[in-house]
Amino acid sequence: MAESRKRASNGDRANGGLRLAVPSDGAMYEPTLHFLAECGMPVVRPSARRYTASVPAIDGLEVIFQRTADITAKVDDGNADLGLVGYDRYAEGRIEGGDALLIMPALGFGACDLVIAVPDAWVDVDSMADLADLSVEFRESGRELRVATKYPRLVGRYLFGHGVNYFTMAAVSGTLEAAPAMGYADVIADISASGVTLRENHLRRLGDGTVLASEGVLIGSRTLLKQHPERLARAREVIERIEAHQAAASYARVAANVQGKTEEEVAAKVLDRPETAGLHGPTVARVYSPDGKTWFSVTVYVRRSDLTAVVDHFRSVGGASVTVSSADYVFGAESAAYAALLRELGLG
Amino acid sequence: MRRLRQVVVGLMENHVMSPQDYSPARWRRLVTIRERLERFLDRRGYQTVSTPVLESTDLFLRKSGGELAARMYSFVDPSGRRVSLRPEFTSSVVQGIVDRRLKGPMPQRWQYCGPVFRYEGEPNDDSNDGSGGGSEFQQLGAELVGAGGAIADAEVLAFAAQGLSALGVKGHRLRIGHIGVVNAMLDGLGLSERARVFVLGSFDELRSGPRGLDGVRARALDMGLLPSEGNRRITQLARRMAPEDAEDMVEGFLGQGIDGVSGQRTPEEIFKRYLKKLREAGVPEIVEKSLRFSQELVALFGAPQTVLPKLRKLLGRYGLDAGLLAPVDDLLAALAPYDLKGVPVVLDLGTARGIAYYTGVVFDIEHPRVKSAPWLGGGGRYDGLVHALGGSRDVPALGFAYAVDRISDVLPAGFGAEEADGAQRVLVVPQETGVEQAVALAERLRAQGIPAELELSGRSDAEAAKLAKQRGIQTVMRVGADGGVAEKSV
DSSP: OHHHHHHHTSHHHHTTOEEEEEESSGGGHHHHHHHHHHTTOOOBOSOTTOSEEEOTTSTTEEEEEEOGGGHHHHHHTTSOSEEEEEHHHHHHHOOTTSSEEEEEOOOSSSOEEEEEEEETTOTTOOSHHHHHHHHHHHHHTTOOEEEEESOHHHHHHHHHHTTOOOEEEEOOOSOSTTHHHHTSOSEEEEEESSSHHHHHTTEEEEEEEEEEEEOEEEEEEHHHHHHOHHHHHHHHHHHHHHHHHHHHHHEEEEEEEEEOSSHHHHHHHHTTSHHHHTTTOOEEEEEEOTTSOEEEEEEEEEEGGGHHHHHHHHHHTTEEEEEEEEOSOOOOSSOHHHHHHHHHTTOO | OHHHHHHHHHHHHOOTTOOOOOOHHHHHHHHHHHHHHHHHHHTTTOEEOOOOSEEEHHHHHHHHTTTTGGGOOEEEOTTSOEEEEOSOSHHHHHHHHHTTSSOOSSSEEEEEEEEEEOOOOOTTSTTOOSOOSOSEEEEEEEEEESOOHHHHHHHHHHHHHHHHHHHTOOSOEEEEEEHHHHHHHHHHTTOOHHHHHHHHHTHHHHTTOHHHHHHHHHHHHHTTSSOOHHHHHHHHHHHHSOHHHHHHHHHHHHGGGOOSOOTTOOHHHHHHHHHHHHHHSOOHHHHHHHHHHHHHHHTOEEOHHHHHHHHHHHHHHTTOOGGGGHHHHHHHHHHTTSOOTTOOEEEETTOOOSTTTOOSEEEEEEOTTOOSTTOSEEEEEOTTHHHHTTOSSOOOEEEEEEEHHHHHHHSOTTTTGGGSOOSOOEEEEEOTTOHHHHHHHHHHHHHTTOOEEEOOSOOOHHHHHHHHHHHTOOEEEEEOTTSOEEEEEO
16 A cells, blocks of 8 residues: 555656556456557566556556456546456446546456356256245245355345345355355355356356346546546557557458459449448559459458458459458547547546 | 545535435425425324334335345444335334334324435436436325225325325326236236236336237246246146155156255255246246236226226136226225315226235326326335234235425425515624624514524625525614614615
8 A cells, every 4th residue: 555655656657657457366367468468558567576567568658456356446546547457346346426437348358247156956946036036935944045246236236136135145255156065155146257167166157147247348537537638648549559459350451453444443343332341442553464454453441240241242343362351450530439538527 | 634625525526325405495395395295194194203214124125025125225233233224114114013112093094204215326227217316315105004995095095196286286197006906817817926926027018018028928938937848848747746746756857966065955945946836837828828918908097987998808808707806996986085186097907016015006196297206106005014024913004105305396486485484584784893782682683583693704784785685684784882773674
């Protein structure tokens, strides 16, 4: 605590340095670093014991490693300007109307579900309605349904919302999945990515027991970003890089040679199908071919989901040697996420 | 000092639960509404009781079956008990009767008024019903305990509607449903209790048309109310077998699947409940028929004289006895002697809220300017609650509550102003050395019954006149050190 306070007043941050909190532990640690690297912002951590690191790609960006459960609070109380965290942790830890703002939802990594699971042996329990029924039965026989979770707020609300009214939250430390076998819980509510851990511990998720679907999100401090234009400018770089990476994942560059008389004719043929127009329409350029025929090279950025249709179309208009390549980043004319952030901060 | 200032600023910026900050004018309105409704009910025999703001969480859970649980402000108090700010009054009143803190010959008539607390969710959240205004609401209501039947029902319904008319509310209407009658109909179709609760709970969804029906069907399958193909044979088998044989069968099938991990439950418990579930799984034809029936039922609402014949026809088509509607006929007949001052009655058997505790009539008082529950108010009959809260037997009871804040919203702008003190008010302004004399004058005026307040900031004549205007005070008296008084009308 004292250390982080000291660092809060260090030169960089005072000069508009931007502090990004990322998970130091758990299932999100590796994927978050990998994600940042993919977005062109590899993190350089001098040693695994150091809780700060730098991102050479963006001047003045400092990374601090925090326990996953603490990141939302760090952003909320102004100890970090930005945070990368699972939506599950954000939803559990945030203060409604508080300072921690959801800037970019669904970053495409760290996907998992917060699920309610019961012992395999409970063959009579398939749904939340069964659990509701059972909680009454427990109560009538002088017991209480014990739920082990690290997400008391989300899970409590979900249980109440599904008519499960009588339960106690079991205090847990360590692995939740073992709680029923150890005998200190009946039901668990935890993060599950593949379901393997649940199965290995003789637990089964309920069909309608998905409390929340989660993946990595970018959050930020409303107050700090509004008060410090230099940090906001750096935050913009981070947001734009993430957005460009996301856009790149959904676009592909298609190039083909098409025969025709004029550039206009070729362009018209290509534009015959709306998907082929891509981001901004095709680039058409004359190919000086040794065989004497008039070939034109056509390049276009299209949605990956349209790829097959686009390639087929090129073939149908006489296209040859169609190549598809990926872009690392696709920057639009303006960043939609940044524009949305400005509006949220009352600056746009 | 700086630290303190930060704390204070923090508090001002972040209200803990966006409480009502009532302006003096709004508070005046609410107090006037409260006084008039209290008097209205008092003249009809309803005595005012006060109940704790903080109660055991359990009390509210036992009543609503938790309908409000997700919206309660609950915490562990310093003694380690789980407590909640009250989200409603009925549980506390009934608990008072059970504990014999509230005593008297039956039937008992009680009324109450005060703040209730419910988490409303964020503006874009599903749990937000759009009532706005934060988490604290003023509620005023009445309970009639120890009387069953249509006469008691009609009294509570009529007073709920008349009370608003007496206040000057215009345009409200009474939407009446009947959980008891609907339950009897679904029972008549052969629905198991589990399936009945499910179907009743799906009424709102069924109202949204064919897509609603598909959604409800899918959920029924999820819940095992409609047996899946795989389960159908074993369900039929279980129904035909003697209970012990069926238990053996299930144990034989599933015995190996049950290992050590089963929480607090024994394998026997699990088999038993599994079997019970198999037996109680709806017969698909009956569940399907009930859903179709319910979809038609919820589509029928309007003036009783037009809806009742249609309801009778509907019952006829599904082979149900038209006599099931007798409680509705009785209620409407019992309402006849009351002058409802033109408040329309809408008969709507699709009104199925609070099904965890209402057992008979349920009603809402709607208003065109209020777009969502809890409307202007509502209530119903809850014959099982006394027993559920520890009473030795079921006691017939019903009640209703008004949403006072919402009533205030639909009353005309000038409402309550006439209740304000009409007397001439005086602002007493001391000259620099005349403070003592000014206080003495103010006290003399007050002793004579004249409202007087003291200017405390050394204002000039012009400033004092301005202040008086802002405060709605008609007379300014300036007091000198010699006790001389200069009076001026504003």
